[in-house]
Amino acid sequence: MSQMQNVERQLREMILGLEIGPGERLTERWIESRFGASRTPVRAALLRLETEGLIGRDGRGWTVAPINLAELGQIAVYREAVEVAAVRLTAALEDRSGVEVIAAMLDSCDADTPREEWHRVGMDFHIELARLSGNEFLLRAVRDAMTRLSRARWLEVRDEAALGRAWAEHHQILAAVRTGDADAAARLLSAHIAGSRDRLVASLHDDRRGLRARGFAVVAA
Amino acid sequence: MSQMQNVERQLREMILGLEIGPGERLTERWIESRFGASRTPVRAALLRLETEGLIGRDGRGWTVAPINLAELGQIAVYREAVEVAAVRLTAALEDRSGVEVIAAMLDSCDADTPREEWHRVGMDFHIELARLSGNEFLLRAVRDAMTRLSRARWLEVRDEAALGRAWAEHHQILAAVRTGDADAAARLLSAHIAGSRDRLVASLHDDRRGLRARGFAVVAA
DNA sequence: GATACCGCTTTGGGATACCAAACTGGTATC
DNA sequence: GATACCAGTTTGGTATCCCAAAGCGGTATC
Secondary structure (H helix, E strand, O other): OOHHHHHHHHHHHHHHOOOOOOOOEEOHHHHHHHHOOOHHHHHHHHHHHHHOOOEEEEOOEEEEOOEEHHHHHHHHHHHHHHHHHHHHHHHOOOOOOHHHHHHHHHHOOOOOOOHHHHHHHHHHHHHHHHHHOOOHHHHHHHHHHHHHHHHHHHHOOOOHHHHHHHHHHHHHHHHHHHOOOHHHHHHHHHHHHHHHHHHHHHHHHHOHHHHHHOOOOEEOO | OOHHHHHHHHHHHHHHOOOOOOOOEEOHHHHHHHHOOOHHHHHHHHHHHHHOOOEEEEOOEEEEOOEEHHHHHHHHHHHHHHHHHHHHHHHOOOOOOHHHHHHHHHHOOOOOOOHHHHHHHHHHHHHHHHHHOOOHHHHHHHHHHHHHHHHHHHHOOOOHHHHHHHHHHHHHHHHHHHOOOHHHHHHHHHHHHHHHHHHHHHHHHHOHHHHHHOOOOEEOO
16 A cells, blocks of 8 residues: 555544544644655645545644534534435335345444444444445545544443434334335434434533543534 | 645636546646646645546546536435535525625626626525535535536536526525525425436537547546 | 844745656567 | 567656745843
8 A cells, every 4th residue: 555545544543543632733744753654645645634624724734623513513414414315315226225234234233342343333324324325425425424523423422321222223214214215214314313413512512621631622612 | 825726726727627628637747847836736736636526546647537427417416415405504594684695696697798607606606505504514515516517517508598597596596595485495496406407417418429529538327 | 021033943835856667669579 | 460578758656855934942122
């Protein structure tokens, strides 16, 4: 793999994994020495990550995007629009066997599954559901929204019950898609996204003091 | 303005203005000499334009994105999802005075207005309408969709009647938003997008022989 | 003590040199 | 005539070097 893709991937993982905190400053020279690459691939990676919304410009330099509570609400509206459109397309397909693959993916998580895996599968559910629609743009939009939500969802304090509820809602959505009931699938998905947003914003809002104590920049709603 | 933004802007204009044809190969060295910049800003511009979908990788090199008829249909579905969501938000706002600015923008076009201006305003209508929603993500999505549609719409053979019909539909949509009738606005906008797509695809499909004769790569639906 | 000033350092933007892989065109071989 | 092969060229990927501007301290001045 090329250095460029390598730096991009590793840097993205460090940001999403909160090894580099939201709001932290980045210098091209630091990344250069950290990954043993020269500035050319580093700058390419930075440009890519900027379009993903994971980093931004801070005057002349680069900054890891802060956790933005107001943005979370806007993303919820955005993803509702594209995810509902995608699920309606999928429910109208003749061959909806793809939902079984997603159901199996959900069922692969059990009590022994590590938290990172639950986190990843929880996002992949929405991404793979969008992929079934066959529309590249809806898929890209959902993937983009999930990337931007990733850190916030990771920081969310989720109890066992909330996770179980989310998984139940996921299965309900799949069931509606399976039977081709587009309206039901859309309604369930909308409610799921709204609930997800509310719990997420509430959780981060309650804990924003703790987040700031960890050195994370948090922009209020 | 920095060289980087300069190269990016000029190259984008050349691509959107079809001065570089769809499917044409690009070399970093050619861009370098063409704009009098070195490879660093050239590469930055290429990376940015790649994320906009205007250029793509062709093995090791770069290629101007072809006109893709199948993609046009997918974009229509995508923009319907985000534009309808945006217009519903806007219709629910207390202050909807922004629609008057957009109406004035439409009315600024008359029989003497050059075709490029009609083209630009026709896209800006949708972008500005999305901006009124206040949702950055919906706005970005609409702007992105319009950028990707820009060349195809420019190549579309539009008669006077079709343009007048489009403008009338634009005004109808604004009227519905003005009165706060979200359902009507959504319905009108959906129909407008579907009709726009049908005419666009039909026009390009009919003329695809002529397009190929001009050296433009056209991917069939 | 506050502030204006100055020199050093850091940093991103740009330019250039080098390399390996891919491409090209011609040639030799069958 | 078709094909395999080889040298020369082109091209994107990478590493480095230079520069101007911004940031940072320390100091002198009031």
